[in-house]
Amino acid sequence: MKLSKTEEELMNHLWELKSAFMKDLLEVYPDPKPAATTISTLLKRMQDKDFVGYNLVGNMRQYFPLVSKDNYFAKHIKGLIKNFFNDSPAQFASFFTQKSDLSEDELLTLKSIIEDQLNQKK
Amino acid sequence: MKLSKTEEELMNHLWELKSAFMKDLLEVYPDPKPAATTISTLLKRMQDKDFVGYNLVGNMRQYFPLVSKDNYFAKHIKGLIKNFFNDSPAQFASFFTQKSDLSEDELLTLKSIIEDQLNQKK
DNA sequence: AATAGTCTTCTACATTTGTAGAAATACTTT
DNA sequence: AAAGTATTTCTACAAATGTAGAAGACTATT
Secondary structure (H helix, E strand, O other): OOHHHHHHHHHHHHHHHOOOHHHHHHHOOOOOOOOOOHHHHHHHHHHHOOOOOEEEEOOOOEEEEEOOOOHHHHHHHHHHHHHHHOHHHHHHHHHHHHHHHOOOOHHHHHHHHHHHHHHHHH | OOOOOOHHHHHHHHHHOEEHHHHHHHHOOOOOOOOOHHHHHHHHHHOOOOOHHHEOOOOOEEEEHHHHHHHHHHHHHHHHHHHHHHOHHHHHHHHHHOOOOHHHHHHHHHHHHHHHHHHHOO
């Protein structure tokens, strides 16, 4: 099961806030804010899809994510790689590195991450 | 305008074939193949969205992509990065490099790509 | 010319998504 | 207690998506 575009947006807010009440979620939307019922609907659907849970605090619901952003995102990317890059993460990585024109600093950072990874392999 | 999931799948076939007749497209689908009309519908919608064009060859249409895979994909990723990584390609890159556990060879390849990029910066 | 094969366009219909009003419920403040 | 505020659930509805039949047009064959 996957989230739709708008659900994803809401999920992002939730990840950022870690946990939130209706009100908090509404707040983070820029004007023109969607109707509160719209958010409610989305939250409901997301609960049905098992992406969101909540705790009762008094009688308010404090919502929180049931999947981590990392996890969600990793799956997402995996799908992309499968569809577009022959299921080869490396192919994807080189495409990405070549197309996304990173700054020198960014490249250096990346390089050192890769070097770390290489060291761990040993 | 974006392609839907199934349209994307079809587009992938088209990118692979470079250009193709109905028949060719149907062929690449694994059993159980979708109805030919389903493909037709998709192609039509993709034409409406300006992702596909065709040349008449005799009275057959030879379809071809109007956007490159690279291009399409780059946009796609850009969206992801915007949504999930604060619009920072570098942040994305490091997330990816850390989570996708690449083999030593793959890491080495990546490293040399990055070094090339760095050299070009000078 | 009659038949069969290939393809496109039209039409259709169920499902999912984006959006939100109406009504019910509970809490807060006057 | 009356009113206002916040929130949830129900219901609704338009648009997009997944899927495909019916009918028409053209080509190759018999």
